Amino acid sequence: MLRGYEGVRYISDKQMVVFDIGSAYTKFGYAGEVSPRGIIRTEVRCSESKKIRRIIDYRDVEDLYQLLVDFLHLLFFKYVVISPKDARILLLESPLAVTSFRNTLAKVMFRHFEIGSVLFLPSHLATISTLGIDTALVLDVGYQEATLIPIFEGIPILKAWQALPLGGQIVHENLKKYFRDTSDLDLSENIVEDIKIRTCFVTTLERAAKLGTENALTPPPDVTYPGIKRIVIPGKIREKAFEVLWERDNDNLSLSTMILDAIVKCPLDTRRILAENIILVGGTTMTKGFASRLKSELLALIESDLYKTKLKIESFKFHTAPSKPNYTVWLGGAIFSTTDLPLRCLTKDMYLKTNRVPDWSNLIDNQKDETSYEI
Numbered sequence: 158m159l160r161g162y163e164g165v166r167y168i169s170d171k172q173m174v175v176f177d178i179g180s181a182y183t184k185f186g187y188a189g190e191v192s193p194r195g196i197i198r199t200e201v202r203c204s205e206s207k208k209i210r211r212i213i214d215y216r217d218v219e220d221l222y223q224l225l226v227d228f229l230h231l232l233f234f235k236y237v238v239i240s241p242k243d244a245r246i247l248l249l250e251s252p253l254a255v256t257s258f259r260n261t262l263a264k265v266m267f268r269h270f271e272i273g274s275v276l277f278l279p280s281h282l283a284t285i286s287t288l289g290i291d292t293a294l295v296l297d298v299g300y301q302e303a304t305l306i307p308i309f310e311g312i313p314i315l316k317a318w319q320a321l322p323l324g325g326q327i328v329h330e331n332l333k334k335y336f337r338d339t340s341d342l343d344l345s346e347n348i349v350e351d352i353k354i355r356t357c358f359v360t361t362l363e364r365a366a367k368l369g370t371e372n373a374l375t376p377p378p379d380v381t382y383p384g385i386k387r388i389v390i391p392g393k394i395r396e397k398a399f400e401v402l403w404e405r406d407n408d409n410l411s412l413s414t415m416i417l418d419a420i421v422k423c424p425l426d427t428r429r430i431l432a433e434n435i436i437l438v439g440g441t442t443m444t445k446g447f448a449s450r451l452k453s454e455l456l457a458l459i460e461s462d463l464y465k466t467k468l469k470i471e472s473f474k475f476h477t478a479p480s481k482p483n484y485t486v487w488l489g490g491a492i493f494s495t496t497d498l499p500l501r502c503l504t505k506d507m508y509l510k511t512n513r514v515p516d517w518s519n520l521i522d523n524q525k526d527e528t529s530y531e532i
């Protein structure tokens with residue numbers, strides 16, 4: 158028989174806390190667990206203005222510092238419920254993150270909260286540990302942007318990285334614009350997101366090719382979104398909302414060209430293996446029809462003049478991680494933090510001495526100098 162306290166897990170002082178602070182959602186939990194304890198919006202009630210503000214809307218570095226102090230306070234004392242002083246944190250970060258954001262976050266953690274040590278872990282590398290593989294092409298499509306890094310035998314091929322401002326945000330903006338223009342409705346971000354997730358989907362390549370032309374196929378039915386004011390979402394909009402991710406911009410770039418461009422930049426003998434080991438992470442990849450559309454886009458592009466001569470790849474295969482794509486990165490961090498590998502923890506003492514955060518993609522920080530960081 159289960160006694161009441163058996164479900165309560167003892168969190169030892171030494172156990173790492175794992176954070177994935179995304180531009181829209183923050184995932185938090187403990188090392189070695191299979192799912193995050195919670196996923197919250199990356200926003201906080203600003204202590205000065207008393208308004209709810211998203212962290213990504215910071216005006217300057219001072220403003221960001223204050224927002225992060227308020228946000229981490231909320232995270233530590235309301236959600237994670239640990240004393241931040243001398244805690245050990247694993248922080249998942251995009252290798253393409255803005256340096257000023259990273260430095261400010263480190264300053265808040267070490268100087269304001271006096272955290273014991275922080276391990277900055279590149280999110281794409283963490284992701285592959287959920288599958289126990291060492292070669293993969295990781296595409297993260299979250300809120301603000303889509304980022305891609307191929308990893309071969311555990312080494313990220315940095316020269317092949319790709320990033321485009323394609324994610325949930327651009328879909329929301331288009332939906333908001335549609336409702337503003339057609340029915341004079343100024344919908345909040347939360348409602349637009351709810352409408353998007355509940356009613357919109359990624360259509361097939363064949364149907365998309367005919368969208369907006371004379372031969373357009375019958376659109377899916379209109380649906381009514383309930384609320385104080387009932388909002389009708391036309392079938393056409395439900396089908397078209399995600400098209401912005403696949404339309405090629407002025408430079409001929411889209412989500413699918415990101416994958417092919419990255420493969421072209423990788424050494425010849427790695428290309429086929431990478432194409433057969435694609436991992437999709439990030440909340441936007443959870444949209445219905447996303448993976449199959451991506452696959453048909455890739456197969457169509459590979460036959461097009463743009464890539465026919467450059468690439469000889471016949472198939473693309475996708476992995477299924479043992480988690481929902483929106484927290485696969487977090488899970489990778491939670492697995493990684495249970496190993497004895499955290500060699501590159503930045504300790505409070507080291508930070509206070511050097512006042513800088515090592516950049517893992519910088520050669521200087523990769524030199525085997527045992528005195529640099531705690532081993």
Ligand SMILES: Nc1ncnc2c1ncn2[C@@H]1O[C@H](COP(=O)(O)OP(=O)(O)OP(=O)(O)O)[C@@H](O)[C@H]1O
Pocket residue numbers: 178179180181182183297298299300301302324325326350353354438439440441442443444445482483
């Ligand atoms: N089931 C779903 N279907 C469609 N979209 C979804 C679903 N779940 C979440 N999303 C979308 O995924 C996005 C958030 O994904 P994610 O949590 O990976 O972003 P993030 O990590 O905060 O952003 P980023 O990695 O860009 O900083 C939001 O735009 C949300 O609307």
Ligand SMILES: [Mg+2]
Pocket residue numbers: 179180297299300439486
């Ligand atoms: Mg993310």
